[in-house]
Amino acid sequence: MKRILVAGIGSVLLGDDGVGPYLVRMLQANYVFDEGVEIEDLGTPALDLIDHIAGLDALIVVDAVANGAAPGTITLYRKQDLTRCTPAVRLDPHSPALADALWAAEFYGGCPQEVLLVGVSGESYEGGCALSKPVQGSVERAIQEVLRELDRLGIGFIRRFEESETQIWWESPLAVAR
Amino acid sequence: MANRITIDPITRIEGHLRIDVEVENNAVSNAWASCTMWRGIEKILRGRDPRDAWLFTQRFCGVCTTVHAMASVRSVEDALKLEVPPNAQYIRNLILIAHALHDHIVHFYQLSALDWVDVLQIPKADPAKTAALGESLSAWTGNSRMTMKAAQDKVKAVAASGQLGIFANGYWGHPAMRLSPEVNLLAFSHYLQALEYQRKALQVVAMLGSKTPHIQNLNVGGVANAIDLDGTSALGMDKLEMIKVLLDDVTRFVQQVYFVDVCAVAAMYPEWFKIGSGVKNYMAVPDLPLDSKGTAYDLPGGYIRHGDIGNVRGFQTAADPVFRQAVTEDVTHAYYQGGKPLQPWSGETEPQFTGWDGAQKYSWVKAPRFDNEPMQVGPLAQVLIGYAQGHELTCKYTNMTIEKVWSIGGLQVTPDMLHSTLGRHAARAIRACMLAELAQKHWQLLVDNIARGDYSVHNAPALPNSETEGVGTHEAPRGTLSHWVVIRDQKIKNYQAVVPSTWNASPRDSAGALGPYEASLLHTPLARPEEPLEVLRTVHSFDPCMACACHAFDPSGKRIAQVKVL
Numbered sequence: 001m002k003r004i005l006v007a008g009i010g011s012v013l014l015g016d017d018g019v020g021p022y023l024v025r026m027l028q029a030n031y032v033f034d035e036g037v038e039i040e041d042l043g044t045p046a047l048d049l050i051d052h053i054a055g056l057d058a059l060i061v062v063d064a065v066a067n068g069a070a071p072g073t074i075t076l077y078r079k080q081d082l083t084r085c086t087p088a089v090r091l092d093p094h095s096p097a098l099a100d101a102l103w104a105a106e107f108y109g110g111c112p113q114e115v116l117l118v119g120v121s122g123e124s125y126e127g128g129c130a131l132s133k134p135v136q137g138s139v140e141r142a143i144q145e146v147l148r149e150l151d152r153l154g155i156g157f158i159r160r161f162e163e164s165e166t167q168i169w170w171e172s173p174l175a176v177a178r
Numbered sequence: 179m180a181n182r183i184t185i186d187p188i189t190r191i192e193g194h195l196r197i198d199v200e201v202e203n204n205a206v207s208n209a210w211a212s213c214t215m216w217r218g219i220e221k222i223l224r225g226r227d228p229r230d231a232w233l234f235t236q237r238f239c240g241v242c243t244t245v246h247a248m249a250s251v252r253s254v255e256d257a258l259k260l261e262v263p264p265n266a267q268y269i270r271n272l273i274l275i276a277h278a279l280h281d282h283i284v285h286f287y288q289l290s291a292l293d294w295v296d297v298l299q300i301p302k303a304d305p306a307k308t309a310a311l312g313e314s315l316s317a318w319t320g321n322s323r324m325t326m327k328a329a330q331d332k333v334k335a336v337a338a339s340g341q342l343g344i345f346a347n348g349y350w351g352h353p354a355m356r357l358s359p360e361v362n363l364l365a366f367s368h369y370l371q372a373l374e375y376q377r378k379a380l381q382v383v384a385m386l387g388s389k390t391p392h393i394q395n396l397n398v399g400g401v402a403n404a405i406d407l408d409g410t411s412a413l414g415m416d417k418l419e420m421i422k423v424l425l426d427d428v429t430r431f432v433q434q435v436y437f438v439d440v441c442a443v444a445a446m447y448p449e450w451f452k453i454g455s456g457v458k459n460y461m462a463v464p465d466l467p468l469d470s471k472g473t474a475y476d477l478p479g480g481y482i483r484h485g486d487i488g489n490v491r492g493f494q495t496a497a498d499p500v501f502r503q504a505v506t507e508d509v510t511h512a513y514y515q516g517g518k519p520l521q522p523w524s525g526e527t528e529p530q531f532t533g534w535d536g537a538q539k540y541s542w543v544k545a546p547r548f549d550n551e552p553m554q555v556g557p558l559a560q561v562l563i564g565y566a567q568g569h570e571l572t573c574k575y576t577n578m579t580i581e582k583v584w585s586i587g588g589l590q591v592t593p594d595m596l597h598s599t600l601g602r603h604a605a606r607a608i609r610a611c612m613l614a615e616l617a618q619k620h621w622q623l624l625v626d627n628i629a630r631g632d633y634s635v636h637n638a639p640a641l642p643n644s645e646t647e648g649v650g651t652h653e654a655p656r657g658t659l660s661h662w663v664v665i666r667d668q669k670i671k672n673y674q675a676v677v678p679s680t681w682n683a684s685p686r687d688s689a690g691a692l693g694p695y696e697a698s699l700l701h702t703p704l705a706r707p708e709e710p711l712e713v714l715r716t717v718h719s720f721d722p723c724m725a726c727a728c729h730a731f732d733p734s735g736k737r738i739a740q741v742k743v744l
Binding site: 012045051107128 | 222233234237239240241243284288332336343344373380391392
């Protein structure tokens, strides 16, 4: 059995940065996957990301990217794209750190062989709990990229007959905790 | 003529700490700390149900998720005068302790040890001598020659490949690096072992909080853990025993490895007990409540002014009347509109970005003040305030530190020397030892209380229509955290979080008083200004975390912190 993690990364409080967590909830609500596949909203992890990725066969990350492309554009990055640059001297060592976590896992051992970042170019990262129109419009395409990668890795999945309740609690105006 | 050096990690689009220092005759003559991003996240909470606030606040930061959740439920409980059942207090306390232990271990090893340990000296070490040194310092079983050899081989492989990977960012061979190859290897092997133990601590958080990084088990009024001693899905003896095993392991690592390593680094870099003091006003709030009302705590709080330890003042409760009155935020040098300092309950966050100007506005961080003075928060504040009040556990581990540093390096540490960069590291290790011991105590309190037949975990909140305000505090790994809520018509009217890193990373205020990072850097000697390792040592000793921010991945490759010498 392959161990695979699909991780949504980003802050649900900062506009389009929430696209990763949003997308993993859509995946959870709409699909059933083979055993060994975890679908997780990891928020904005720093180096503790190492713990989540060590020992995996494959990692698929969905995150907002600041690459200057038009909002809603989807760009795929592989492991070598992400670790192309070496880590920086850090004043604030807790800064979120996908590339640094990959570098660290490479050194400690257990870095996944297969890494894919499904990057969604955002429009706005201002405080707020909603995705912009272009990013909202890209979610289905981003999901298809995740599914294509799972398929390539030999992972089976089916669409649920009935959509289970999607819990995008941060978009709900009131009383979500009960 | 002073040179200005800017250290600005330009990697991501927001949320960064930037440090500017002026250097004269190879020492820092002036300093500015700034954060480069406006958050304004608190506005999102307005109009929402106060019982939901914690779900949002734990998304402020990816590192300190649990602490913001905890401060949030406490703020609403304070506003509603709602008591919390003892079981819920103990479960919360165990989560807070486990999170803090994880955080302190990661901070020392993964995030700051390599400021002191020169990785590229490791290939020169003798593994047998290293093992002997390790065994002379501690009873830890992970100091064997084989373990040292394995760690050394890892470094040799990286050095031979020419690709330094995660170590590409260090100031190796810097003249301020002074450990012997053996001490470097010993510390580095613990750096590798630390990963496993921080993970065990996090497992405790996950088992009690049902998930990490975002715990799910909180409620305003208590926790959502169902207690059933014989059950497997609820919190029963099975799970509690597993938690105990994990806590025992982490406790051993903290006391036999982390504590010893900090003492060893301290003994070998004695000059760093004289560098990095800065603001000598300290503040901590009481934490780890022992009863439902919050009248007794295992960690003391209070404040010290101008380094006058003899005149410590205690806080009686976690939301002490003095604390409620004395905290204000000043925006003179921060990118916000506004005039005179405001209390958080009436706090405003209207941005007014003007660009960096050291004489005017230069940071997105507001300047929190306690009775108009900057305060240093964090483990050093906690330890000094506890020590000054004769708090038994604090005194025990502080005295053990003094003895250990003496036995390793023949260096006599006095409490006065703790106002320093090394003092902050030592205090964090002291606090970790205290927390490890308290984890055992609170585990037992929980088990005993359940054994007495008390299974209650929650008191249901009732929201009034009238306006009410509350403050919830937590003495978090980086220091005093407070959430301030105003509730009206059962909804949140205003919400402000005053986080530890804003106390410490505070810019100047209207009186021109420097914040703790800024003041701590003054007079720091720099061997090579273009490689400001010494600045990093002091800034890292505070364990800065500005991650309460957005972090869209920047693939452009601009990953090198910019060190600009003007």
